[in-house]
Amino acid sequence: MSSQPGASGPGQDYEVAPAPPAFLFDLDGTLIDSVYQHVVAWRQALVSVGIDVSVWRLHRRIGMSGGLFVQALLAETGVELSAEEVERLQQLHAEAFAQLHGTVRPLPGARELLAELTGRGVAWAIATSGREATARPGLDSLGVPPDVPVVTRDRVRRAKPDPDLFLAAARALGVEASSTFVVGDSVWDLLAARRAGALGVGLQSGGYGREELERSGAFRVYADPAEMLLHLHELGVRGGGGLA
Incomplete structure (x- = not known):
């Protein structure tokens, strides 16, 4: 019997190329030091x-x-x-x-983290409970490119802990919320992430402790964006936007 493409057989390896992860970031306390x-x-x-x-x-x-x-x-x-x-x-x-x-500044490593994700071909968006006028200076300080989706409170019916912001951000990226990581600093971010069906990543840069963030559903917890940048491999990100 001749071998068919994709047919299984002893010792035959298959390489599956899943889609790269996408990240949905909160803003205050997650990317900018504004809490x-x-x-x-x-x-x-x-x-x-x-x-x-x-x-x-x-x-x-x-x-x-x-x-x-x-x-x-x-x-x-x-x-x-x-x-x-x-x-x-x-x-x-x-x-x-x-x-x-x-007095508001980007958190340590925030700009570098976003630049690294962009460089690796990983899609990301920002979803904040702040309104556009309040959020704009922080977005400008991060140098968020105009083609990156930003969903503010003005654009959804309900904000966190409802999942609307993250669901809208995922739609803007053209992905399912269940295939994204939500990165936030508060229990409200992580509760909204769970309700959206996303995996939560907690940052302690907003003042919440590791245990609180983990109890609210954080898959991983890092001190700030700088530490998260050093551990992107734990979230399945590798060179070229692939998964580890």
């Missing part, structure tokens, strides 16, 4: 309307959308605000954060 500026901005906004909340409670909510962030805090404090007042509070936060833009 504590957001905390300060929320603190200022809340105080201006007479709401006193401990700073640690604010930090635990960073990563949610602004609207959900406010709702969660109001539920904890028992304060009631109208929809218009909630919108105004978010605007006050945006204005306060804008005053701190000058």
Whole structure:
């Protein structure tokens, strides 16, 4: 019997070439060092309307959308605000954060990590709970190319911990969310990743501990983008965008 292409036989090897992985990145605390500026901005906004909340409670909510962030805090404090007042509070936060833009920097290794993925032919996108106006300076500081998909809060119905942002980012790359890695610094990122069917990678650069990130579904945890860059092989990335 003649051998057919692809037929199995003793000692015959097969080489399967799976698609390279794609990465969906959160922004604040993951690629740019801005978590504590957001905390300060929320603190200022809340105080201006007479709401006193401990700073640690604010930090635990960073990563949610602004609207959900406010709702969660109001539920904890028992304060009631109208929809218009909630919108105004978010605007006050945006204005306060804008005053701190000058202190926001890319996290160590962030630009190098993105450049390395691009150089290896690995697709990536950014999905942030921030609105376009708030996110833009951080994106500019990273030098994000115009052809890289960026999904902000303005473009989806619900933000983290709902999966909408990551699902939209995956669609923008033309891949299934289940074939992506979601890289984030908060439990909200990782919960959204699980709901999207993606594998989560946690970074400690936003202030959450390793155990918290792992309990929320992180497949791997690194200190920051610089450490992740050194361990790309653990995520199946190798030269030319192939899988290890």
